[in-house]
Amino acid sequence: MIRLFASDLDGTLLNAHHQFDERIVDGIRRLLAEGAAFAIATGRGNKQCAIPEIESDVYKICMNGALILDKNDAVLAMSCVPKPVLARLLDELPEYAFDFVTPDKTYTRYSKETYFTRKVDTSADALWKERFMRDFLPRIQFAATKQQILDADVCKINLRVDPGMDTRHLDAFLAAHEKEIANAPSGSGLYELTAHGVNKGQAVLRLGNRLGIDPDEIAVYGDGGNDLEMLGLFEHAYAPANASETAKQKAKDVIGPSDQYSVITHMQKTLGIES
Numbered sequence: 001m002i003r004l005f006a007s008d009l010d011g012t013l014l015n016a017h018h019q020f021d022e023r024i025v026d027g028i029r030r031l032l033a034e035g036a037a038f039a040i041a042t043g044r045g046n047k048q049c050a051i052p053e054i055e056s057d058v059y060k061i062c063m064n065g066a067l068i069l070d071k072n073d074a075v076l077a078m079s080c081v082p083k084p085v086l087a088r089l090l091d092e093l094p095e096y097a098f099d100f101v102t103p104d105k106t107y108t109r110y111s112k113e114t115y116f117t118r119k120v121d122t123s124a125d126a127l128w129k130e131r132f133m134r135d136f137l138p139r140i141q142f143a144a145t146k147q148q149i150l151d152a153d154v155c156k157i158n159l160r161v162d163p164g165m166d167t168r169h170l171d172a173f174l175a176a177h178e179k180e181i182a183n184a185p186s187g188s189g190l191y192e193l194t195a196h197g198v199n200k201g202q203a204v205l206r207l208g209n210r211l212g213i214d215p216d217e218i219a220v221y222g223d224g225g226n227d228l229e230m231l232g233l234f235e236h237a238y239a240p241a242n243a244s245e246t247a248k249q250k251a252k253d254v255i256g257p258s259d260q261y262s263v264i265t266h267m268q269k270t271l272g273i274e275s
Contacts, residue, residue, distance in 0.1 A: 002236060003213045005031060005267050006039040006061065006204045008222040009049060010186070012240055013040070016259040020051055027264035032057055034271050039207055041065070041200045043186050043226050045101050045156075046073070047139060064184055064226045065203030066155035066194045067103055077206060078103070079198045081154045085180040089157070090146050093170060099158040100149050106136070107144040107152060115142060157193040167191075186224040187244075201229035219270060221263050223247050238266060 007013040015021050028038050028051070039059035042049050046062040046069060060069040068076040089098075097115075100107040108115055141148065161167060170191065174183055184199055185192045200222070208218050219236035222228075223243035231237040231250035239251035240258040248254050256262030268274070 001217060002036060002219045002270050003217040004037045004039065004204075004208055004211065004219070005270075006041045006200075006207075006218065006220045006230070007263055007267075008200075008224070008227050008230075009040055009042045009044065011223040011242060012221050012227075012258050013263045014258070015261070023261055024264050025051065025053055027261075027268055028058065029054055030273050031267055031271060034273065036271060037211060037213070039204065041204060041220070041222070041227075041230060043156075043192055045106070046103055048136065059207055061200060061203045061207065063101060063156040064192055064194050065198050065200045068203050068207055075103070076210060077203070078153065078155060079195045081157060081193065081195050082180050083150060085177050086154060087146075087150060088177075089173065089181075090149060093173060096159055096170060097162075100144070100152065100154045101156040101158060102152045102154055105139040105141050105152075107141045107149050107154075109144055109149075110142065112140075112142045115140070155194065157191075159191040159193075161189045161191070184226040184228070186226045192226060199229040200227060201231075201233040204230055205233065219267070221266075222251075223258065236270075238263075 010018050013024060031038055039061055040049055041061040043064045044062060046060060046067055049060060049062060051058055056071050059071060066079045070076050097110060174181065180196050181193055182196050182198060183191055183193050204218060204220060205215065208215060216235050218234055220230050220234050221238050222231050223240055224247060225244065227247055228250050231239065231247060235252065237252045239247045239254050240256065240262055241254055242257045255266045
């Protein structure tokens, strides 16, 4: 009997527009009505994963497992990038446009003008732009100093690779500090850095333990590189048909594509709920 469902968002649970909609929200509500617990397990920050109408009914595993929140958004666990390696990264890698993500805001060393020039995709669709302006932009601290970043609780460091960017310096840094910092990108062209040992799988285990739920009573769903540990840890692990090949290999089974509501449908069928 599955007592906890945990799912990645983009490319897994969410619809084709990377959003929750009535079909998904109603499906989660029906799982909860059967007595199951539900957690999202995402690379997103905690301010970017609100679930309309059922916000106070679900758990949140954010920033690839660096932050675990209860149903009231109280912190159950938080893992920060170690200050010494963070300081070295700031000193040794000034050429990269990192986002330093905390539970409250995102820090960047760029000015607002430079940030928009280098990092905002002006060709993105209207829904992405609307979500960026609403959910992300108001929480950016532009032109942050080294000390401001070091004083903050940096849980995750993000970098999108620009065309032609030379990442050899960064790759060498990560290899030299592999016991302190981990990289689990959700897709190609990304770096998603957390403290060593932090990942969605360990976070789901930790949440299950807190709720008194055994690993064989947990079902997990994911599609990308930051889901591999989670998919490899659990007996009930599923990847949608659109997942990366590596994610499909890690999962115990492959279900339908995410844009056809395959994940929420599979969860309901697991509990014997009619779609």
